[in-house]
Structure formats: structure tokens, C-alpha cells
Amino acid sequence: MTDLFTAALDQHKAGNLMQAERLYRTVLAENPDHPFANNNLAILLRVQRRWEEAVACYRRALNANPEDAHLYNNLTCVLSDMGQDAQAAKVGMLAVSLRPDYAEAWFNLGNIFRNLHATDAARGAYHRAIRLKPDMGEAHSNLGDLHKSAAELTRAMECYRTALRLQPHLPQPYVNLGEVLKEQGRVTEAITLLQHGLEQHPHLPVLHSNLLFALHYSPHVPPEVIFRAHRHWGERHAAPLAPAVAPSFSNDRDPDRRLRIGYVSPDFCGHAVSCFLEPLLRGHDRGAVEIFCYPTSRRRDETTARFQAITGHWFPLTGLLDEEAVERIRADGIDILVDVAGHTCDCRPLIFARRAAPVQVSWLGYPDGTGMAAMDYRLTDAIADPPGVTDRWHMEKLVRLEDGFLCFRPLRDTGFSPDLPAHRNGHVTFGSFNNNAKISAEVVAVWAALLQRVPDARLVLKSRSFADPTTHSRYSALFTAQGIAADRFELMLHTPDQGDHLRAYDGIDIALDPFPYNGTTTSCEALWMGVPVVTLQGGHHVARVTSSILHRCGLDDLVAADTNSYIDIAAGLAADRDRLAALRRGLRARMRNSPLCDPYGFARQVEQAYRRIWRTWAEGPATGPGDPVRPDMDMHA
Template identity: 35%
Template sequence: MDSAQNKTSGTGDAADAFNAANAAFREGQWERALALYRSAIDSDGTLDTAALQCARCLVQLERWMPAREAFAATLRINPANYSAWLEAGHLCRRMGEEQQAMLSYQRAIDQAPQRYEAPLALARTLELAGNWDVAQRAYAHAVQAAAALSPSLAREVHRHMARYRLERGDAERAMQSLQEALILGKGPEGDAVDPEDQADIQIDIGECLIRLGAMEQGLLALTSASNAQRESTLARLAALSLRYNLWQEAIAVSRRNVELHPGSPWAHWNLAYLLNDCWHMEEAEAALRQAEAMAPMPGARALRASMASRRGDADTALALYQEMAREPGADPTLAASIAMTSLYSDKLSAADVAALHRRLFAPLGAGARSKASFVREPIAGRRIRLGLVSADFHHQHPVNLFMQPVLRELDRSRFELFVYFTGTSYDAQTRFARDRSEHWVEVSTLNCEQLAKRIDRDGVDVLLDLAGHTDAQRTLLYARRAAPVQATYLGYPGSTGLPNMDWIVGDAVVTPEGDEALFSERVVRLPGAVFCYAPEAHYPYPPYGPSHGQRPLTFGSFNNVPKLTEHTLRLWAQVLAAVPGSRLLLKAPSMGDASAVAAFGKRLEGLGVDLARVEFRGPIALTEMMAEYADVDIALDPVPYNGGTTTLQALWMGVPVITKRGSSFVSRMGASFMTAAGLPEWVADDDADYVRIAVQQASNRKALLTLKKGLRKRLQGRPAWDVVQHTRNLEAAIEQMCAESDQSSSLAAMSGNKTSV
């Protein structure tokens, strides 16, 4: 607060209420603090400090319009209140009102030109608007104001600007800011930057270099930062390393952090969280217990729920998430965790899962924008403006694997493409996607309201969700409606349950006619299969020969552990019992962890499986993993959550898949792929049929080997593996959505006209 500018005196009642409000504010009791600040204002209407604190409470409560009014009330009391102008600008920016934010920042500068915060915020907002020259002047003003106080503060201004620039994907300008920070790191006598600060800057530099494609140089910068001692610096380095798929390095840094700070509960917590992400479950549990022994860990139950899911115990995970969601002040993101976990449950029917999704997300539609409120030019005679929202154009993510060829083949004469990238992980695949996008917009730091306004300014006609309820989801964006037509595709294997999600893209198998009640969206069906696997990387086809027909028959699964439910393991145990001499190869990230191997070994033994017939393999690089399919004769699909990418990869590498047709999108994916491949005889109707097919296909090794030798060529001759045709089909589906939306809008308008007459 600005004591020189703000009035803090008042009557005794006002002072008492104000002091009590400050105590509540410090404890995060926003509602109580708000009521007390208002009481202070009632006693003394000149207390601009109390009015400002009211605004701050409302910001914390995310009541943005009342907060905006509270800032205005503060400024009516004291028009020279620097903090009120500055924070009003921040709020306007969060609300997507950039012009109003810039005006507020300029008024703050007018009140205190010697302060650096407002010109820095103005520079950031001006760059977002593409006003480069004025932004550079504001940036220089901020640096000059900070430098007048200390060189280290000026260096921090450059670092803040670097991070703002990275937020919008401008790594080149971010690097310029970091270079300026390094120059300012020299004092008047040439004193070196503090080693810990230097390490922090090296992390920033490493991220910039990686985003610019200079991976080796970026890794060198991150390696130099690993010598840091500061806990926060090492935690940040570990998180960044994991984001760029350097999980071994991330674990090493986190373990070093614990060694340097053994008394810090947060060092142990960060290690536990990281180990869980890397599927080291036993060590993660031990690190979590150490953290909890030192201090309460508010996120412990959520982490344990994640651990349960990763161990294949979806029902325990689901119970934990639901228990937390029922508590007052529960984290709203728990709804996505509940929805996603429900797809793995053996105990919920398809109707149960659909009803759960609707119940979880129905409240998000409150205050949604109407379709009629969007102003768009008629589509006839122009390109459809198509927006994609995703965080997953990176590494080996399935969305990236399936969407890259679609981005490549999209007909730009019919579609103007906007990609709203909500992610923070970058690699060569991210750059490929960016190069293939007509408009690439970095939006990872934009909230849903800001993003909705940006999408509307871009005039998007159809907004395609590629995440559903997976990580980095933006469910509120769609529930409140951000485009005239909204559809979900690829990223989530089922209905989202979201209000105002108009369409789901499926096919005749995963979304069959007659099952519309399972979807809160309307269904548009693609010919063939809903997903098209046409990898751009070359994976050499295994040279299947006589030795493959003579070795012990090997069943296999490369699916992640959460899919290996009790039902799935019991079914596979029956397969092994029915095919004497056969073996089972289980490969998953978790299987690199000895405790996971022991746990699954124990579960299989409990089902009567001789572990001498089972092999466990952990994670390796994608190319090497694809080559390992040569060790599998027949793949086994899990239930109820079928393999998606793993099934298509198995087929691509010559491994047919036994699957069971379930009753939901997620449990019919295998049936969709095998039907599209022209292999419906590999699709079972029930568990007994699943085992029968395994016995039948395993009994004729000669026919199996013949199928394996020609399976990729077979697929390449099928329409579902033709990515050009698949893209044309997806384009036609999008055009259908637009046409039916226009028709329904016209009917609504006609109905409205009749009513008004």
C-alpha cells in the first residue's frame, strides 16, 4: 500500500474494523475481510485504503465486475491512488479489456512516474497488442525507473519482461531481455552476479534456447543451473526439465534439492510429485510421507488419488476425488479428475459415466453467452475460420501424433486456421505445428475470459476442443461459449458433459446410432474410424519370418497401468490359461519401477498366473518402443478403457489386437479400429468370446504369421488409414456443423420474429 498517498486515519470504529479486516486478509479470509473493510468505509467514507482492500478481496474471490467497481470507488475517493490505477489495469487485462488496461496503467504512470511497475505492465500489454514502438518506450521507462533504485532491480525488470515475452511465444525478444539482465548483473566495480541469481537466469536462457530450437545450447544452460543451492531455483529447474521430457534429469535435480534441504517439507513434496509423474510410485509414496511428517500437505489426498489411478485402482482414485469435491471450498479442477478417472472404472456403466459428466459440469453453463450474440459474416463465399485449442503439440503426445498430418493436409482454400496453444512444453513438434498454422496464438497464461475475447476478436466460426477433461483443459471456455459452433474431437474418448459443447466427432462404432442419450453433444460421424493413424516418422517394419511362428506365442500390451484394471487382468489370466505355453509381455512407464512390477506380479499370481510366463518392460524412446512390437504376436486390448494410440501403433507394426466391444466410446475404440482394418473377427462380444478368439487366433500360427507379414500394407490400402481422405471427411463434418448451426439460427430468428409480431 502507498501510505503517503492513502488515508489511513479515521474514527475509532473505522480503525477497529480496518485493523480486524487486515488480520482476516492476511489469513486469506476474503469474505470476512471484505465485510470488515466495508464496515470501516461505512464509518469513514474517506478511507481509500479500505476501499482498495475491498477491491483486492473481490479480485481474490474472482468477482471481477464488483472488483472493478471497487477500484473505481477507491479512485473517486483518491484519484491519485497509484496502486488502485495499477491493479485496476491488471484486472482489466485479466478480463480481456486490453485498451482499458492500458489506460489504467498510463494513469498510474501519471501519478508516480518514478515507479517501474506501471510502465512494465504497460509495455507487456502493448506488446500483446503488437504496438512495438510505444511498448519499447514504456519498457525503457520501467528499466530507467528501476535502475534509479538499484541495478539488481533493473535486472529483475528485464527478467520479468523476458518471462512475459515467453508467455506469448516470443523467445527471440525474451532472449534479448535476458541478455540485458546479464549486462546489468555487473556492479560499478565489476562484481559478478550472485551465483544463485545467475542460475535462475540460466534457467530462463535455457528455456529460450530450447524454444528457439537450439536444444544442445539450451541443455548446457540448464546443466549450468543445476549447480544452484537455492531450493526454489532447483525446484523450478526440475519442473522445467520434466516439462521438456528430461525426466531423469528432473528426478536427479529434485533428489539433490532434498539432500541440500532435508528439513524442507516442500523439497520432499516436490520430489514426491515429480516421482509420481515419472511413475516411480513406491519412492513417491515414501517422499510424500516424509513431507507430511514435517508439515500438513494440502494436496496430499489429490496426489494419493493420482497414485491410486497410476497403480490401476481407478475406483479408489475416484472415491478420493469425489470425497475432496464434496468439501467446502473444493478445487473446481477436481471435476475434471473425477470425469477422467470414471472412464477407467470397472464398476460404472456407460449410462452412469454419462450422467456423472452431465452432473459435474452442468453448473459451468451459468451465465453462458448465447449463439445469437456472435456477429459473423455469412460463411458463403469465404473460408471457415477454424480454431483449435490444445496444449499437446509436443513430444509423443497422442494429440500431436494424430493432428500433425491433419494440419499438413488441411485445405487452406476452405479453412482459415487458428491454433490457440495452451501448453508450456515446446520441442520440434511444437515448431512443426506452429509452421503449419496460419495463426498460432500462445495463450497459456490467458484465463478463459481473456481467451474467449481473443477468439471472438479473431472471428472464429468453429472452435475445436482437443483436450476434453485431460491436462490443461479449458472446460469453462466452452461451457460459457466462446464461438458460435463448438465441437470436441480426439483429445477425450467420450462425451464431455459440457453445456454448450455442440458436437462430438465420432464414427459408426464408437458413437453408434441409437446411443445418442450417452452424449450431451450432437454426434457427427466420420466414415471409417474416428482417428487416422498416419505417422510422419518412419518406423521400420519388422522382418517377420519363420522364427516368429515357431517361438512361444507372446501376447502383449503396451498400455499405461491405469488401464490394467481388475477386470482386464482377470480376462488376460483366462487367456493365458486357455493358451498353454503362451507368454504375456507387459510394457508401460510404470514397469520401470520395481514396486509396480512387484504389485502387478502379485495380482497376476493371485489370478493363477505363473510369473515365469510374464515379462515386464519399462519405458524407452518411441522409435525403440515401436521396434519392440516385433516381440509380440498378438496384442490384448484392456477393458473398459481400450487402447487408442497403442492399438494403432501395434497394428502399424504388424501386431493384430484382440478387443471387446463395450458400451461406450472409450470401450469401443478397439472395435472401431479393427473393423476399419477389415478384421471384425478379432472383435469380441463378451469375455468368453474374447478368450475364444485368443485360442482360435493362437492355434493357427501359419495364418497369424501371414497376417503379420502383410498387416501394414493391408492398412495402407484401407480408407481409414488415408490421412488425406480423413482430413477431407473431417472438413466435411465441420462444414456440416456450420450449415446446421446456420439453419438452426435462422429458424430461431424466424421463431423470434413471429413472437415479436
């Protein structure tokens, strides 16, 4: 029996997993409670995602050896894989009670507490793991994640740098350190760091996606370079996964029938994206389309419950491999699959790379194309993407919606103050509640010039990252270096309650849009709360979104062509308090009566676009534009 187990272990170490599984099962046929054979077989089963069988193996092993902390720790990992984190935490506590010096068990317990949102317990578990094993880079990295989530960016950065020093091969610290640098407003450093990380880990899609996202924040990277970077992402990560032979979709090609539309998103929750996704789903004509929602994140809140209530079909893809998700979507017979994430957090672009539906569309959640040949279309409009200008920067065919590509509904129904703050304060208050990563030194210079032009004005910035003392000090220094006294600007912290966040606009007279990365949700929220927004129109989508929003509300005169006119418009508005007061009183009604807040009208134009692109596929050849035939390629890339 010992020789047979040794042979199984040798096959396991050599990577011959089928032979190893066969030999382990032979051992267990003679001795069902063999603890080591059960443990090792469970490890193989976990890799194959055969979790229930793995749990059964661990239970048998523990029956034979009930004080083995390693067995409890391994069982903890499988239970967590299954989403049973509460049970996993109990098992993990048994592991560390049996062996308090077991660093790996404390690390795993920290991960489980984190999943359970028990932040203090997770932090304590990671610290215990580090005390026991100071060179555990993974624990330093995950501890950094907790600091990052709490906006303790400097401490997070220290953790990630420590992790990379201890274990330079770890990819995750590169991913998250790049995010921290971006959140501190150090965008050039973030891009450099992510590029270096990509050199070390060229086949890690999420690292590459984070680099793509970061490029949009820099005023120094032209759109053609950003496009080439996206196309490179598609060639490296997506193209090798395209089916060698076009999938044979059995969808009924009737061009006029009810369509099955699938939406893939991590943001079916209280997220900025849901302010625009929810109106579309509410406005959809259920006689024309049947809606399927595919969440890719486990985040849930009251907004999630609203989405579930208005959705016909709800199928989370969390816990599924990309291949399994594709099978799920194909089994649902989806006609048009819509990606609402692009290269943002918890995105799943490689589902689309594998061609999950006959027609695949990108919309909303990301300010650019995907870089994938497998993505057929992108919904936008003629202001955000001028015809003949931005088409060349997309792999997708651009579908321009006549009344704009956005429809807005605030997360919270909050009243606004019709009284102009300037009348109360005796001075005009400019404001921007955008992510501070969008506020580059170049933006600060323009805003400082505006404050010098309007010498009695104040500026209020509001961003989550200002909770980090280093970031707060950095932005204060940027303004004081431009000659702006500290009493003329305020750096406000993040407001967790959405109502409180919106009511903060009660103190703002004029909103300033950053550039080249415009606001989207922030621009709509400001207008909703009666605050006009001044924007600088750039050359590509990310720099033209607010222009599109303002056009829908008849406020094109707030769109500037260059920084000088940006300052002129904002200063002119500050000088005309009668107009400011009239705008404040009338902006919400103006929005409500515009295409920007017409969910049914917006849904009709989206459905018409879906119908047109569906007809193109339905009336095309059996391997039409949605099903390109690919040459043979290595399918295990």
C-alpha cells in the same frame, strides 16, 4: 509521505485495490524510487497481468535498494509469468546469493528450473527450500511432480501425502496424487482420493476433470454414472460462464463459403493425439477450409514444427486467460471451433463454456463427451457410438462419420519385421503396450486364463509406470496370484525413442486390448507393425474404439462379445500360426489401403460433416443452436 504509504498499504490489505494503486502512485509521484511503494504497486500490477509495468517498478525499487533479496525474488516471479525463465533464473540466483536462507526464493527458483527442464537443478532447489522450511507443503508437492515425471511414483506419492499432511488446504497435491494412484493401477483408490479432494475444493475444474477421466478406467462404473458425473461438471464449472445474452457473431452466414476452422489442443507435439490430428490437418482441402491452430501447452518438438509448417495460422493460447483466449478466437472469426482435449492434461474447456465460436465441436483427445451444454457436437462413428445407445450419455449431438472417426499416421516411419516371432521363439508371445492403468485386476484375470489356455505362451506388458518398483511388484503379484509363473510374463519399461517403441512389436505375435478402456494409438501401432489385436467390445465409446479400428481393416472376427469369446479368439489365433504369419506380412498394406490411413478421404468426410453443421447454424435464427439465450447469472463465478 509515511502516512500516505501506510494508507495505501491499509487499502491494499483491505482489498481495495483501485484505491491502493492510486495512493501508491501518489507516493511515487513524489518519490519515484520508493522501494516499498514500487514493490507493492508491482504486486497489484502482476495481479492485473500488467507485467511490463510491474518489471519497471521492480527495476526502480532495486535501483534504490540493490541488496533486497525480496525484490529480486518478486521480480523473478513476474519474469517467469512473462515466459522469460532464463532471465528469471539469473535474477533468482541473485536473490538466494543475497539470502541463502530464503526458502521462498529457493522454491521459486525450483519452479523456474523446472520450466527450463533443468530437472536436477529444480530438485536441488526444492530440497534446499524444504531444509530451510520443512513445513512448506508447496515445495513437497512440486518435488513430487518431479518424481512423477521421472516415473518415481512411490516417491511422488510420499511427497504429495506429506504436502497434504502439512497443508491440507492445498489443492494441487490432490490432483497429482490422484494421477499417481491411477498410474500405479490403483484406480479405485484414485477415484476415492479425487472425490475427497473435490469435496475440499468443489470449484476447481482441473481436479473435477481428473476425476472424470479416472472413472473411465474402472470396470465398476457404468456409463450412465459417468455421464451424470460429466453433466455435473458442466453444471458446476461451465454453465455459470455461459453468456447471459447470446454473443452476436458477425460470421458470414453463407452456407457454401470457405469455412474458418479452429483446433484447440495441448498436443501439437510428439503425443499420441498427434498421430490422428496431423493426418486430418494434412488432408484438409485448403479451398474448403482455412485452418487455425490454438496450442494450449508450451510443449514443443519436431512434431510441433511439422504442425506449424502445415498450418495456415498458429496462435498459442498459453499465457492467456480464458477470457482473453475467447477474444482472440472471436477476433479470428472462427466458424467452427474444435476441442481436441476434453478433460485431459492442459485442456481448456472453459474457453468453450464462454462460447468462443458460433459452432463448437468435440473430437478425438478424450473418450467421452465434455458434459457442457455449450459444446454443440461430437465427432464419432456408429461402431464407437451405436445409434440410439450412447446418444443419451452426451450433452453434445453425435455426428457419426461413415468411415470411422480416426485416421492414423505413426509418429515415426519405422519398418517392421515380417517374420513371425513365434517361428523364432518356438512359442507365441502375447503383448500389450497400453498404459498400465487400463490393466485392472479383472483384465489380469482374463489374460491369466488365456495363458493357462495356451500353456507355452508368454505375455509382455510395456508401460512407463513399471519403472516404479512398487508398481512393478504389484503387477507381478497380480499375475502370480492367478497362478502364472514369473518366467511367463515380462514387464517392460517405457522406451523414450518412438522408433525403439515401435520396434518392440517385432517380438510380439498377438496384441491384447485392455477393457473397459481400450487402446487407440496402441491398437493402431500394433496393427501398423503387423501385430493383430484382439479386443473385447463394451457398451460405450471408451470400450468400443478398437472395435471401430478393426472394422476399418476388415478384422471384425477379432472382436469379442464377452470374456470367454475373447479368450477363444486369442487362443485360436495363437494356434493358427499360418494365419498369424499371413496377417503379419499383410497388415500394414491392409491398413494403408483402408479408411484408417486415408488422410484425404478422412478429411473429406470431416469437411462434409463441418459443412452440414455449419449449414444448420447459418440457416437458423440469429440466435440459433450455436447461440443459446441464457438467463441472467452471476458472471464472476
